[in-house]
Amino acid sequence: MAGLRGPRCYDNHKWRICQSLELESEGGLRFTTGPLNPPPAAVSETHDVSCGHSVTINLYNNTCDNETEVTLNSWTARVQFAVLCPAGGTVTPLGKLPHYNNATQTHTPALTLTYTAPAQVPDCFTTPTDVVTAEAGGGFRAILFKVSCTKGQVGAVVFSPPPGMFTSSTDISMTSPTTGATIHYTTNGTEPTESSPSLPNGGSVRLVQSATLSARAFLAGYTPSTITTGIYSIAAAKVAAPMFYPPEGTYSMPIDVQITSATAGAFVHYTVDGSTPTESSASTLPLHIATNTVVRARAFRTGMQPSDVVTATYAIAAAKVAAPMFYPPEGMY
CATH class of the missing domain: 2.60.40 (Immunoglobulin-like)
Structure with missing residues (x-):
């Protein structure tokens, strides 16, 4: 930050000099997620943060201490702010953070830290909260992060x-x-x-x-x-269609017809009046046919679709008696 001065503290009269420095606009300890200038009036600030999200923390130490003690969920802070359920986030960096480089003899008052909320929070009766504190030059600042996880959508079936x-x-x-x-x-x-x-x-x-x-x-x-x-x-498998033996056709005498299905365990039902066979239709075989008959047959089996209806037409043409013969044949006698 342009125009900021470093500590002006010496062994003699240190308290008087530091006290004066703390009162200046550029002095003191500032610890915030917002801008460093103007400094926040409150000792602490509270923010809501979602699981897995990160927040930048701005630290400014222009006190008589050349390092800042940064802690996460210290016992003292938890008691002070009545935090019963730490959320379990992280802060980097942590510990004693130096502001003065002895090698270059330069003072860096402003540092940047990062708070990262956990991916999941513990199951608590109170809102899971992390307390991040900073102490330097007799000053104390705290930031409370209240963490909540917005649960997502259940995966599709x-x-x-x-x-x-x-x-x-x-x-x-x-x-x-x-x-x-x-x-x-x-x-x-x-x-x-x-x-x-x-x-x-x-x-x-x-x-x-x-x-x-x-x-x-x-x-x-x-x-x-x-x-x-x-x-x-x-769609259950369909029973094989019935087969007739002998096949349909014209016969010169009454015949017995067998009707079968290639599906094992199937039962064949038939009609001779032109109606569609059902499981209550006749099933006695062989079928004796003595006159012209139209047979309709269908095969059934439990757990399967009935077969297609098959129609067979039988014609019974009785043999014709041989024509009479005359003897002696007709003629002049």
Whole structure:
């Protein structure tokens, strides 16, 4: 700072000279996060600071001491300012900071320090606070840093396996990268709230039918995560279509028809009145066909989609009696 004078202290009459110096506008001890001039009137100042943030501290010592004692959370300061829960930040530099260089015989009254708040604060009943003090020339100054951590947002939920098509019921796990989060979900695409069904982080839900799965992670003190949504289509495998033996066609006499499916464990149901077969339709085989008949068949199996309906048309054309023969044949006799 231009125009600032160094200490004018000598062994004799030191008290009188230092007292005079302290009263001058350029003298004294100043310790502040603001400008050094004009000097602050208060012995202490208090600032709010966020976790992980740094604050520049300006130190000015133009007293009869050529060093300043800088401390962090000293017992005396903690008692004086009733600090019950130190935040755990850091200050650089600390200790006895020299202002006079013997080699160059120069005095540097103004120094810069840095206070850095911790990334996390302890869990206290009071606001975590760090006290930084400076002492020199019989003077005392203090800066209190009240530290708070603004908790962030919970990490978004990740589905595994990811949304897609599935041929059977599927277990979907839901995980948030935020430890301790609770996941709430819906299966109809609506927005999950803390009153929606819940899972512990990493838990899973079984989908037995197609659903629009939406999930959100919650944790006390944090902003809820963004909503993760995925469409899961549960389409069970389809039973193989029925096959007829003998195949459809025209036959000269009644026949017995077998109807089968290549899907193991499937049951074939059929109709002969043109309606669509259901699981309550006839299933007795072989099917005896004595007249022209249109057969519609479908195969069923639990846990799978019914097969396609297959239609077979059978015509029964009875054999024709041979035409009469005359003997002797017609003619002139």
